[in-house]
Amino acid sequence: MDRTVGPREGLGAGIIAIGVLAISMPFAVDALTDTADQAAAILAGMSILLGLFVVIAGLASFRIRD
Amino acid sequence: MTAASVPQATSARIPLSYVVALVPVGAALNVVGGTINTALQLPTFLDMIGTAVVAILLGPWWGALVGVMGNVGGAFFTGPVGIPFALVNVAGALVWGYGVRSFGMGATPTRFFILNVIVALVTSAIAAPIVVFVFGGATGHSSDALTAAFAQAGQALLAATFASSVIVSLADKIISGFLALAIIDALPAEMSRGLRLPGPTGTGRLVIAVVGVVVGAALIAFYLFITPPAPPA
Numbered sequence: 001m002d003r004t005v006g007p008r009e010g011l012g013a014g015i016i017a018i019g020v021l022a023i024s025m026p027f028a029v030d031a032l033t034d035t036a037d038q039a040a041a042i043l044a045g046m047s048i049l050l051g052l053f054v055v056i057a058g059l060a061s062f063r064i065r066d
Numbered sequence: 067m068t069a070a071s072v073p074q075a076t077s078a079r080i081p082l083s084y085v086v087a088l089v090p091v092g093a094a095l096n097v098v099g100g101t102i103n104t105a106l107q108l109p110t111f112l113d114m115i116g117t118a119v120v121a122i123l124l125g126p127w128w129g130a131l132v133g134v135m136g137n138v139g140g141a142f143f144t145g146p147v148g149i150p151f152a153l154v155n156v157a158g159a160l161v162w163g164y165g166v167r168s169f170g171m172g173a174t175p176t177r178f179f180i181l182n183v184i185v186a187l188v189t190s191a192i193a194a195p196i197v198v199f200v201f202g203g204a205t206g207h208s209s210d211a212l213t214a215a216f217a218q219a220g221q222a223l224l225a226a227t228f229a230s231s232v233i234v235s236l237a238d239k240i241i242s243g244f245l246a247l248a249i250i251d252a253l254p255a256e257m258s259r260g261l262r263l264p265g266p267t268g269t270g271r272l273v274i275a276v277v278g279v280v281v282g283a284a285l286i287a288f289y290l291f292i293t294p295p296a297p298p299a
Contacts, residue, residue, distance in 0.1 A: 004079035007125060014127030014156075017134035021152050024138050028149035029200065 008061060015058030022051030080124060084257060088124060089132055092116030096136030096155070097143065099242075104144065109208045109289050110238040113140070113148070114189075117159045118246035122172070123257055126163025130156040150200050154193045161185045162243070166261060175264040175274045182243035182278075186235040193235070194228035203227055209234040212289070237285035244278025247271065 026044030095116030103112040116136060121129025133155025137148045161184055166172035171181035197205055197213075203223050204210045209230045216226035250258050251271045258267075265271040 003082040005082050005085055006079040007127075010125045010127040012127075014130040017131040018156065020138060021134050021149075021156075024141075024149055028141065028146035031146040032200065 012061035019051045019054030092120040092132035093135035097140045121159040121163035126160045129159030173262040182239045186239040190231040237282045241282035244275045248275035
């Protein structure tokens with residue numbers, strides 16, 4: 001029987017996608033502009049960390065049960 | 067498994083096979099559309115057709131996944147310029163997905179047309195700050211000429227970028243939305259069962275899709291008419 005997915009899994013996939021975006025954004029901006037600033041580096045690191053947590057949250061929404 | 071237990075698109079749950087098949091295809095469609103648009107230097111984007119198909123058929127958040135996959139994956143081919151605009155793709159997916167699936171905006175051709183206009187406005191509102199704050203107001207897209215014209219007319223850079231983005235997006239989202247409608251019509255009817263989409267399936271819906279694309283193309287012609295000619299090199 002074909003497995004099915006519901007709105008919860010869809011939302012989880014969307015959350016994971018936004019997390020991936022948060023992780024990839026610093027790399028994109030770094031390639032686009034010349035940012036040697038220390039504050040920019042800290043912000044980029046925080047964005048990657050934030051993205052990891054968002055991806056974990058998305059994965060958790062796949063696993064969680066009511 | 068009996069016929070009664072076959073999962074239907076009308077229920078909240080959809081077969082995983084639909085997701086596995088449509089999500090990568092949608093992302094690939096976005097990349098191909100964007101690449102063709104860049105190659106032909108068209109005053110559109112065409113990088114949200116797959117997003118619209120998946121958001122309408124599977125749901126808004128699956129569409130958001132397709133949008134991010136398309137823009138981040140496309141960065142391997144076209145460079146990192148597209149990555150910040152993944153947010154625009156996500157917003158488009160949410161408006162198309164919730165619009166058709168929750169608010170019945172796909173019930174008639176007129177409502178679907180209005181939905182595409184709303185998508186254009188929302189995506190422009192998100193794209194304009196990205197263009198201004200990340201790229202300084204110009205991304206190398208053909209709409210930059212229109213932005214410069216608006217800025218020269220005395221508008222602030224953000225307002226000029228938003229205005230030019232709305233004009234370009236209007237044509238782009240109308241074309242993308244109605245092309246998505248044609249693609250959905252070409253897919254097995256089982257996939258779109260329960261969705262309220264304009265017109266009957268088959269020729270009727272295809273005619274509506276073609277009319278929508280023609281309206282979008284007419285808007286592009288209008289855009290090319292009002293865009294100031296590029297200065298000689």
